């Protein structure tokens with residue numbers, strides 16, 4: 001089975017007035033193709049920092065990061081974006097607000113191409129975009145010509161997910177992507193996430209504070225504390241975990 005993500009002895013130290021602070025401490029993690037891992041941890045445990053280190057928005061102090069066999073340790077975030085798609089908690093962050101749903105999908109499907117080409121594609125690909133948007137089940141297919149700033153948070157997050165997965169990423173990072181949504185919409189977005197991950201056999205990490213989602217989704221679960229991975233449950237041990245087992249980490 002091929003390795004999609006390999007973190008070796010990753011360390012992130014930050015110089016502060018009070019001295020050096022360690023945000024990630026000797027993190028080692030290997031994800032095989034198709035691993036979808038839920039990530040738990042208290043506030044400040046280092047979950048987003050881990051994503052920032054992988055995405056390259058926060059430089060690492062030591063260690064190595066490989067994605068799909070490429071050593072990306074020294075690559076800037078723009079170069080790493082070729083391999084990584086990330087969906088954030090804030091629905092506003094994943095889409096261009098003044099552009100329509102169709103234009104956003106065109107952008108996502110032609111990342112790296114010339115701008116002119118992207119907009120020609122909107123009309124050509126319209127039916128394909130409509131079919132894709134219909135997958136979300138939340139009316140996005142009826143809103144292809146709406147600016148994304150006019151969408152609901154759930155529609156916008158669904159669009160962010162479609163965009164993130166349109167050009168099958170080597171690695172999908174979901175950073176509490178349902179946290180800003182109401183419970184019903186959150187569950188709908190989780191169901192869409194699971195569908196997309198299964199269809200495309202994506203490899204990814206998903207940060208969540210929802211114990212039930214952490215248990216229900218993915219084939220593996222890790223717990224971060226104080227910048228370290230303190231637990232790593234494979235599919236079998238995850239299946240035996242209870243909500244209380246997880247809550248115990250937050251005492």
Ligand SMILES: Nc1ncnc2c1ncn2[C@@H]1O[C@H](COP(=O)(O)OP(=O)(O)OP(=O)(O)O)[C@@H](O)[C@H]1O
Pocket residue numbers: 014023041042043044045046047048049050058
């Ligand atoms: N660029 C930075 N400079 C200094 N400190 C930082 C930086 N980024 C993160 N931190 C600190 O590192 C710690 C871990 O933050 P991080 O956002 O990774 O936590 P988290 O596990 O994602 O928490 P939450 O669940 O609240 O989102 C926090 O104490 C945070 O203040």
